Amino acid sequence: MANATWKNITAGVIEPVYLLLGIEQHIFDTTIERLKKAIPILDETSIVYFDLEETPIEIVLEEADTLPFLEDRKLIIARNASFLTAQDKGREKVVHNLEVFESWLANPSPTATVVFLAPYEKLDARKRITKLMQKQATVIEAKRLQGKDLTTWVQHEAKLNDSKISSENAMLLVEVAGDSLLSLATEIEKMATYLAGEGEITKEVIEMHVARTPEMDVFRLTDSYITGKVSDSVSIYHDLLRNGEEPIMLTSLISGQIRLMIHVQSLRSKGYQQQQIAKTLKVHPFRVKLLMENKKIPNETRLLKILDNLATIDYKLKSTSGKRERVLELFFMRGIRN
Incomplete structure (x- = not known):
């Protein structure tokens, strides 16, 4: 799902609302960076950040509906959308007006892209707002990759860095560096820089450059x-x-x-x-x-x-x-x- 959405973003197909769900921070970071590159924003003031554990959703929506200054579109990043989870109401720091949010989702702002980050294993599928978000927003699941999916991702990431790596050595890299995509991407970039576009990421290169935990x-x-x-x-x-x-x-x-x-x-x-x-x-x-x-x-x-x-x-x-x-x-x- 992430790759298909990333291709659309790169092609300039920008949706008004995104929901990023999961615990793999690298997918969050990559999605946001791609949106920053795809949306023609001249000034960093047109990128607005909110923490939904500190700020009511109404403030986010008000910002989204306010016309951007000298820009066609603004980018809003709303972190910690915990109201989509099964948290206890007594633990909530702020109260969100979800009825207003539901109405807004039916007709989001045409001059803003709002990205909701939900860094959790799962959401509360019983909640009305969760069902509506998954229906109205473009959802990207930032789940930990496993097995063949993970080694395939390593090979793809190496290719993006003008290098290559065999499936066997991709598995070795995971064994040495762990399964965090952020850590793996950092190590791949480091080794690809060392190779300078020539040669392959081999066992020897991994052992030379990747520190074991x-x-x-x-x-x-x-x-x-x-x-x-x-x-x-x-x-x-x-x-x-x-x-x-x-x-x-x-x-x-x-x-x-x-x-x-x-x-x-x-x-x-x-x-x-x-x-x-x-x-x-x-x-x-x-x-x-x-x-x-x-x-x-x-x-x-x-x-x-x-x-x-x-x-x-x-x-x-x-x-x-x-x-x-x-x-x-x-x-x-x-x-x-x-």
Whole structure:
């Protein structure tokens, strides 16, 4: 939906009302930037911002119906349209006159484009105003992309930056940088600038330019350990220590990874699919996908034994005053057979 609407905006087909719904900030930012470029605005004063948690909707509508000064059209950005959600009325900071808003939606201003931002997972579909907004406004869903959709987006973004990347390396980039489109777009732009329009974003380029998050390094560390790669485990562990990570925190994160593996195995044995598992465990489907595709993960009994060993290590780390780094290092050096 976003790509089709973006094409229309670029072609100069500008709608009077947009509703941006979801938690992917990059889609919000991209839509607004495209509107700024497409609408011939000479002065920044013709771009007006409101926070609907602080300002009544009537003020926004009044601004929309006021003729722009020396411009054909003004752009209005109305953030935090929480009145479309199932929030408790007692928690509302301002009261919105939604009857006036409903009447306005039937005949919006011809000299303004109003963009309502709803940075929420979902709206309250039972509300009359929500139903009317979804009917009258041009809706763009800013949802987190998953699986093939996400890697396809990475490849498309690379192309927009005069570069290219294989699906395999697009998946690697997601593994390293995470699934935030904003972060991915930043990393792709950085690597494309380095390549200067020549060559391809390869594994080597990714490893050279993209900094791994501690969470992704812990994922690599846990994966190396449970697959029996002792030297890799120790090497990654030392890298994390050099970056200032603490053994107690690392033990906790590794234990979380092991618990996730146990839960994924358990739900998978009950017939749950990838998306169902991700939703049940409230983790990103990409993480579940990586675990489900890893054939070297031990069975549940072995994972529980590892978890028990980590609990013992956690106790030692919290009760010792010596070199804590060595306690966890010995765990990795003994390997999965310990």
